[in-house]
Amino acid sequence: MPIRLSVPLRLIRLFRYSAMIHATAVVDSGAQLGANVRIGPYAVVGADVVLEENVDVAAHAVIEGHAVIGAGSRIGNFASIGQPPQDIHYADEPTRVEIGRGCWIREFVSIHRGTAKGGGLTRVGSHCMIMAYAHVAHDCRVGESVVMANGATLAGHVEVQDFAVIGGLTAVHQFARIGRNAFIGGASAISMDVVPFASAAGNRAQITGVNVVGLRRNGFSEEVIKTIRQAHRIVFRSNLRLEQAIAEVERQFSSSPDVQHLLEFLQTGQRGICR
Numbered sequence: 001m002p003i004r005l006s007v008p009l010r011l012i013r014l015f016r017y018s019a020m021i022h023a024t025a026v027v028d029s030g031a032q033l034g035a036n037v038r039i040g041p042y043a044v045v046g047a048d049v050v051l052e053e054n055v056d057v058a059a060h061a062v063i064e065g066h067a068v069i070g071a072g073s074r075i076g077n078f079a080s081i082g083q084p085p086q087d088i089h090y091a092d093e094p095t096r097v098e099i100g101r102g103c104w105i106r107e108f109v110s111i112h113r114g115t116a117k118g119g120g121l122t123r124v125g126s127h128c129m130i131m132a133y134a135h136v137a138h139d140c141r142v143g144e145s146v147v148m149a150n151g152a153t154l155a156g157h158v159e160v161q162d163f164a165v166i167g168g169l170t171a172v173h174q175f176a177r178i179g180r181n182a183f184i185g186g187a188s189a190i191s192m193d194v195v196p197f198a199s200a201a202g203n204r205a206q207i208t209g210v211n212v213v214g215l216r217r218n219g220f221s222e223e224v225i226k227t228i229r230q231a232h233r234i235v236f237r238s239n240l241r242l243e244q245a246i247a248e249v250e251r252q253f254s255s256s257p258d259v260q261h262l263l264e265f266l267q268t269g270q271r272g273i274c275r
Contacts, residue, residue, distance in 0.1 A: 100126030
């Protein structure tokens with residue numbers, strides 16, 4: 001239900017944004033609300049929060065700190081966004097959380113803001129689905145159209161590239177990377193990088209093949225999938241050392257932009273790759 005005239009005067013100004021705010025919600029007067037924002041019962045929105053147009057905040061959700069929620073995103077019941085990072089060195093610096101457009105952040109998800117030493121920003125790209133009880137820690141970079149299933153957990157400084165899918169109850173080690181269009185099976189433990197286009201599973205995770213189903217769903221042609229599979233075979237199934245495999249893939253597939261992305265990923269890692 002919308003605000004009634006009986007609520008505190010500091011909230012009445014929100015009418016001009018056409019916001020629908022439940023009478024029991026707590027919305028700081030410093031919050032910036034776009035058109036058609038909806039805030040449910042007992043939700044809390046802090047002073048430094050920006051909710052762009054058509055954001056829907058469900059009952060009991062808490063959004064605090066310097067947080068921006070992109071247009072059309074939905075924040076589920078009891079979700080917690082923008083809380084301080086779980087880092088013993090954090091000293092209350094004004095770090096941020098940014099969530100892109102059209103995301104669905106489900107119930108009990110937690111997304112913490114960044115740390116000063118980690119760049120000051122935790123970011124979730126547009127059109128992501130973060131399912132119930134998942135956690136995105138400080139300074140993570142989550143790309144576009146990523147899916148994190150129930151209970152998936154990213155430690156600090158993790159990078160998840162576009163269109164990756166992370167199975168339920170999977171834990172990703174700090175500073176690890178999940179490559180574009182990769183698929184991680186449920187209940188896995190990721191301690192090293194998972195390369196683009198791969199499927200991986202296990203504790204500790206191992207590469208099980210190419211994410212062919214995911215590639216087809218995202219419009220990759222059979223010819224491109226064949227090229228990716230050939231490149232993966234050289235990296236993971238030949239007897240070549242990694243440096244030799246990279247050189248061989250470069251020699252055979254220099255004209256493929258997807259394989260070039262794979263090679264860049266392999267050459268820029270810090271933790272090593274799952275094999």
